[in-house]
Amino acid sequence: MISHVAMETYWREVRSIEEEEEGEEEEEEEEMKSMDEVELEEAWLTEAGLSSLVTGSFSEEEALLSTLTRQQAATVRKRLDNYTETLKTRNRQPIRDVRDIFPQVVPPLSTDDLSSCDLTRLGFISHIELSTFLLALGVQTKRTRPPRRRTRDGGVFGVSLNSLLENDRKTFPGVKVPVVFQKLLCILEETGLETEGILRVPGSAARLKSLRRELDRSCGAFDWSAVRQVDAAGLLKLFIRELPTPLLTHTHLSTYRVSSVVHQIQALQLLALLLPEANRDTLRALLVFLRQVVSHQDRNRMSLWNVSMVMAPNLFTCPRHGNKRSIARQREEMEEAVAGAHLVQLMVTHQDLLWTVPVFLLSQVRQMNQASNQKQFGLTRATRRLLRRKNDRNQVTELCEGVIRVHAPLHAKVSMAIQLDGQTRARDVIARFGCERRLHPDCVLLDVYRVNPHCDWMIKP
Known part of the structure; x- marks a missing residue:
């Protein structure tokens, strides 16, 4: 268990944030309220690209539904059932019955390489898969309305990323990251990588407010030469904190409660894929x-953990470090602080993996494209149902550790997903298919899987 002393960097950053906010005109905050069940499910279905299921129409979503695995379809069906039942209790107009949508259900590429259409479809599938993945791990997502943040139409701080980019592209066509954000990073890279305590040592709160006002008023004509690295660090963190929608949106909250590091990385990878561009x-x-800051830790004294503890309160909503707190609340705050810093640590360490599309998701995007194209040639409902069954059988699950899919094309059971444990042997699997074996009967399959987790498991005559 990490002690409070070891987390002092985190709490110091929290106090620094609170001091910067002192004296500013505060906007009245709404209390966190449980989201209306109907509104929640409508939002989920929309983010999954299935908004037509709410309105009652049914167009291109057929292509998406036809590519879902059995587990993913179950997740959508559960959401739709909950939505329908809630509507019935409120005497509202019911939508299509879930059985009409799922009739007789039978039990590394980079994101830069995909078209905008494929990225959109990938986001839909990733949204469904993330919910399915967390559900399989027993992780319950919070059904709460996110806190409202101040949104501004002009200036730099409190302005949405899309609005900033729209304005920047008038001068710099094709830019993908807001220019002011790039400029702050550039100053820190040029003058701060070898500075001890970069990002951790706070600057003057009064000077930060002055620079903020000046940037908001005259971003294009701003004198960047007067900005020191400590100022740039403060402005960078302030920019991230005041985004109307958090940089990682609100989906990251669920990953706090994933216990396995491997599963946390997998959840973060899915989260990165469904983030807005x-x-x-x-x-x-x-x-x-x-990562550059950490690579200079021998001179700037900023280890990976130090960097993670400084950035966590800025990326995630941080708990207020008040004095009048119960012991249970203090423990909860400590757990949230450690979890947030741990997520930042994982993202910095495994950042290259975050932008890689898992093969099985890419396969679903291709299947969705094929289903959409085939629909234009007037495929019948029976043919689409057959395709859906075929896709479900051929789906390769990569996320669950220790799960293999055995293919036996010459037997009745074409494929079977099997969860391995320390006692599963070759003969245990062969017995399910009733055929000869190449591996030694006492071979422990989990050991084979660990040596080569991506190998093909094939039953041959």
Whole structure:
């Protein structure tokens, strides 16, 4: 268990944030309220690219539904059932029955390489897969309305990434990361990588407010030569904190409660894939910079853990470090602080993996494209159902550790997903298919899997 002393860097950053906010005109905050069940499910279905299921129409979503695995389809069905039942209790107009949508259900590429259409479809599938993955791990997502943040139409701080990029592209066509964010990173890279305590040592709160006002008023004509590295660090963190929508949106909250490090990395990879493009590109630029900071830790004294503890309160909503707190609340705050810093640490360490599309998701995007194209040639409902069954059988699951899919094309059971444990042997699997074996009967399959987790498991005559 990490002690409070070891987390002092985190709490110091929290106090620094609170001091910067003192004296500013505060906006009235709403209390966190449980989201309306109907509104929650509508939002989930929309983010999954299935908004037509709410309105009752049914167009291109057929292509998406036809590519879902059995587990993913179950996740969508559960959401739709909950939505329908809630509507019934409120005497509202019911939508299509879930059985009409799932009739007789039978039990490394980079994101830069995909078209905008493929990225959109990848986001839909990633959204469904992340919910399915967390559900399989027993992780319950919080059903709460995110806190409202101040949104501004002009200036730099409190402005959405899309608005900033739209304005920047008038001068710099094709830019993917807001220019002001790039400029702050550039100053820190040029003057601060070898400075002891970079990002950790706070500057003057009064000077930071002055620079903020000046940047908001005259971003294009701003004199960057007067900005010191400590100022740039403060402005960078302030920019991230005041984004109307957090850089990692609100989906990251669920990954706090994933216990396995491997599963946390897998969840973060899915989260990165479903982030809006502007958020994803800005996060990538930030993580590349943080990795540079850590690479100079012998001179700047900023280890990976120190960097993670400084950035966590800025990337995630940090708990207020008040004095009047119960012991249970203090323990909860400590757990949230450690979890947030741990997530930042994982993102910095495994950032290259975050932008890689898992093969099985890429396969689903291709299947969705094929289904969409085939629909234009007037495929019948029976043919689409057959395709859906075929896709489900051929789906290769990569996320669950220790799971193999055995293929036996010459037997009745074409393929079977099998969870391995320390006692599973070759003969145990062969017995399910009733055929000869090449591996020694006492071979422990989990050992084979660990040596080569990506090998093909094939039953041959």
